[in-house]
Amino acid sequence: LRLSNANLAQFSQAETRPDYDRTQLKHGIVHVGVGGFHRAHLAVYVDRLLSKFAANDWSICGVGLTAFDASMRDALDPQDHLYTVIERSARGSSAHIIGSISEYIFAPGNEEAVIAKMADKDTHIVSLTITESGYYYNENTHELDVSNPNIQFDLTGDGPPRTTYGYLTAALARRYKAGLRPFTVMSCDNMQKNGSISRNMLLAFARLKEPNMAAWLSENGAFPNSMVDRITPRTVDEDKQGLQQQFGIEDAWPVVTEPFMQWVLEDNFSDGRPQFEDVGVQVVPTVRDVEQFELMKLRLLNGGHVAMGYLASLAGFTYVHEVIADPLFSQYLNDLWYEEVKPLLPSIPGVDVDEYIQTLHSRFSNPTLKDEVARICLGGSGKMPQFILPSIAEQIESRGPIGRLTLCVAAWFRYLSGVDENGKTYKIDDPMAKELQALAREGGASPNVLLGVQTLFGDDLRYDGRFVREITMAMRTLDRRGARKTLEKYVELPE
Ligand code: NAD
Structure with missing residues (x-):
């Protein structure tokens, strides 16, 4: 009816x-x-x-x-x-x-x-x-x-x-x-x-x-x-x-x-x-109260989606729950959350961040939702500067680890070429798609051309020696060995 x-x-x-x-x-x-x-x-x-x-x-x-x-x-x-x-x-x-x-x-x-x-x-x-x-x-x-x-x-x-x-x-x-x-x-x-x-x-x-x-x-x-x-x-x-x-x-x-x-x-x-x-x-009464929740959610949930999305897309996954069910990807995400994102978050009264992360893990694992990897890859030019780059900038400031966060930027660059590891082409759905895809193809396995996009990277990141070294290495590895083998290098699975 x-x-x-x-x-x-x-x-x-x-x-x-x-x-x-x-x-x-x-x-x-x-x-x-x-x-x-x-x-x-x-x-x-x-x-x-x-x-x-x-x-x-x-x-x-x-x-x-x-x-x-x-x-x-x-x-x-x-x-x-x-x-x-x-x-x-x-x-x-x-x-x-x-x-x-x-x-x-x-x-x-x-x-x-x-x-x-x-x-x-x-x-x-x-x-x-x-x-x-x-x-x-x-x-x-x-x-x-x-x-x-x-x-x-x-x-x-x-x-x-x-x-x-x-x-x-x-x-x-x-x-x-x-x-x-x-x-x-x-x-x-x-x-x-x-x-x-x-x-x-x-x-x-x-x-x-x-x-x-x-x-x-x-x-x-x-x-x-x-x-x-x-x-x-x-x-x-x-x-x-x-x-x-x-x-x-x-x-x-x-x-x-x-x-x-x-x-x-x-x-x-x-x-x-x-x-x-x-x-x-x-x-809640003030903007401060929202900001703390917001930071935790955007950096962990949305950041987590971005971190998984491009690597998973390159590796050929269709659904988010399949990605999280793969021990390699799951471990990568946990390492990124606990080692590189959590230390930057404020403590919120009444909120246990570890519990929040565990809940996220189980929400991502929901097999009945059939959330598509393609959806979480939409609009990267809007998402990357909101959910990932700020964590990298803050870690650089405090001389903390940036390897996994940087790997996900490298995966996005690789993804922007519009051709996956099996040679299959796909459409980039992003308001900046045309410009970014052309730059990705021009840059090949080097990040330098894309890092020159001022509106996304400003000067802080593209002139930061450690970041540029890490992303260059990550892109080279992705190019030579593919997403899965690259992840193996970044992740040490527990015995
Ligand atoms: P959707 O594709 O179903 O809908 C997007 C809507 O945005 C459409 O109605 C479209 O017309 C409108 N839109 C797009 N570009 C526009 C523009 N330039 N000017 C005016 N309108 C424009 O997507 P959705 O799942 O509803 O997500 C929309 C937004 O909601 C996300 O970008 C995000 O900020 C927020 N959000 C989504 C989710 C989710 O899980 N889907 C979760 C939390 C927040």
Whole structure:
């Protein structure tokens, strides 16, 4: 049976389904980037608020800015924006029908509708999962990448916006003129200081485009920082078929995820917020409280994914659980976590880092999730400077070990050539793919050409003698011996 409002009562096999009146909802939240993660995370928390606490002012209007989002519109519109979250663990699967997204606007061609929705007085929060690259953030200068053609287009043109900042600025300018409060801009992307980056980049953009509004926003706006966590693989056709067979639910685009979920959120809102703490969100008073959780999660979980991903891809693995089941890879990851990352982390009251690492190990091992190595290799140019390079820089500073961290950068360089060890070619999915792939091919087994990419490596790393020596050696070994044999050199397996 196809998901829809009219059919909702018949899906008794789902563990939970909306029991609230979806016709009585206001859109308190506009969310940009309705992908897998948003639908497994914020939308689930809001669904619980609607169902347990009748928080009717806080349903979500989804927005898709990129051309690819047409497929999300085509999936959600015919099923009244209902969809299923399939939770998978070794104990089995459960299905939850989520009703918190009650409208969806595909922005290309409907730009005015998006701006009007964000500017509406009922909208209090605009939340984002637009991937790391959607922020146009230069890691080295910590400034907005104003040279980017999309940003240039939005800054100088009179046409409809293309970038998130173009939309936010247009909508905030209307709110400013109408005497409303600015909505809170709530980033749920995996970036250290995601709120501060959103604030600084949006203000930099707005100062160039709408200076009066920018001054008002700087004074009155709010950009909470947060740490978000729930592993959400890409949905595949098998998931849809399984959902229909096991639960009788016909859903054009369900989401598969793990039972674990976490959200540590800074309590910093400019126009009100729902009682997120009632549904399990850790709402904390200051940015400092978020930062510590954030650092631990980004360096260990996301850093762990990056560390495994490129080596595993070169070695021909398909799924993350298969990688972690291989003693060589598992030992490499443990050594990297315990020897090179953990010593850099602050101690957080009430959190046992060893236990956190063990939990990660078992989350990565979940065979039912079928998280793809290809997914964790996406967008390396956004991930490397967030999750790996800062640990290397800090270890260099304290003269600590960098061998395993550096090996993963070398593996990424090797991966960027677009040809694996069996001669199979694959597509690099990265906003900088074209440039990086050309440089990787030019550099061959030497890291020097890629290390020259200023926006990624700045000057600190590429002129650090120890780092350059280590990465040169790692790349040479990878080139000559392949990923597995290289790992054997780096890892001493316990007897
Ligand atoms: P996805 O591919 O399912 O969705 C990505 C969404 O981002 C799409 O809606 C797309 O339109 C939008 N987007 C991409 N580039 C954009 C741009 N330049 N401007 C505006 N929108 C843009 O991916 P996902 O799994 O939902 O992950 C999205 C983000 O969520 C990640 O990059 C990460 O920061 C965060 N996250 C993901 C996970 C996970 O396990 N998938 C876990 C924690 C956090």
